[in-house]
Amino acid sequence: MRLVHEPAADDSRFDGWETVLARRVEIADSLVSRTRGLMVRRSLPAEYALAFPFGSAKTRDLHMLFVFVPIDAVWVVDDVVQRVDRLRPWRSFARERADLIVELPAGAADDVDAGDRLVLEDD
Numbered sequence: 001m002r003l004v005h006e007p008a009a010d011d012s013r014f015d016g017w018e019t020v021l022a023r024r025v026e027i028a029d030s031l032v033s034r035t036r037g038l039m040v041r042r043s044l045p046a047e048y049a050l051a052f053p054f055g056s057a058k059t060r061d062l063h064m065l066f067v068f069v070p071i072d073a074v075w076v077v078d079d080v081v082q083r084v085d086r087l088r089p090w091r092s093f094a095r096e097r098a099d100l101i102v103e104l105p106a107g108a109a110d111d112v113d114a115g116d117r118l119v120l121e122d123d
Contacts, residue, residue, distance in 0.1 A: 001025040001027070001120055001121065001122055001123060002020050002022060002023050002025060002120075002121050002123055003020065003021045003022040003025050003049045003051070003102060003104075003118065003119070003120055003121075004018055004019070004020055004021070004118070004119045004120075004121055005018060005019050005020075005021050005109075005111070005112055005116060005117070005118055006018040006116060006117040006118075006119065007111075007113070007116050007117075008113070008115040008116050008117075010115075019111075020047075021047075021049065021104060021108055021109065021112070021118075022047050022048055022049035022104060022108070023047045024045065024047060024048050024049070025048075025049045025050075025051050025120060026048070026049070026050050026051070027051050027053065028050055028051065028052045029052075029053060034052055037050065037052075037062075037067070037103065038050060038067050038069070038071065038103055039065070039066040039067055040066055040067075040068070041067070041068065041069065042068050042069070043069060044069055044071070044104075044105040045105075046105065047108075048104070048105060049102050049103065049104050049108075050102070050103045051100060051101070051102050051103075051120060052100065052101040052102070052103075053099070053100050053120075054098070054099050054100065054101075055099070056099055057077045057078070057097055057098060057099040058097060058098075058099075059095055059096065059097050060075065060095070060096065060097070060098045060101055061093070061094070061095045062087065062092075062093070062094050062095075062101065062103075063092070063093050064087050064088060064089055064090055064091060064092040064093070065090065066090075067087075067089050067090065068089050068090075069089060069105070069106070070086060070087065070088055070089055070106035071086075071087050071103045071104060071105065071106055072084065072085070072086055072087075072103070072104045072105070072106055072107065072108050072109035072110075072112075073085050073086075073087050073094060073101065073102070073103050073104075074101070074102045074103075074104070074109055074112060074118055075096035075097065075098035075100075075101055076098055076099065076100040076101070076102065076118050077097060077098055077099050077100075078099065079100075079117050079118065079119050080115065080116075080117060081112060081113065081114050081115060081116045081117070081118050082096055082097060082098060082114060083096040083114060084109050084112050084113065084114065086106060100118075100120070102118060
């Protein structure tokens with residue numbers, strides 16, 4: 001599975017452009033994997049993402065307790081990015097409406113903006 005970023009249609013800087021943000025996507029789809037998230041990991045590999053798919057869109061929380069590395073978090077509804085935030089180890093907490101949350105190594109989502117599309121695709 002891979003995570004593909006497609007800039008918003010009205011973004012003339014990237015006319016028709018798309019990029020793969022992560023080639024290795026881990027899916028957190030159980031209570032245990034969602035609760036654990038990225039806690040206690042000391043590093044994240046390049047081109048890695050942890051995706052939290054949910055069946056419906058509602059307000060979702062992220063915390064950074066016991067997370068040792070900074071991350072980029074992206075909240076998505078129907079493949080459209082709602083929010084992108086850089087979260088700091090141990091200190092950050094964020095909340096937004098989403099049916100998918102994606103956590104990436106810090107800096108991986110620098111070119112991702114609200115209104116862009118973020119899509120999980122099978123290889």
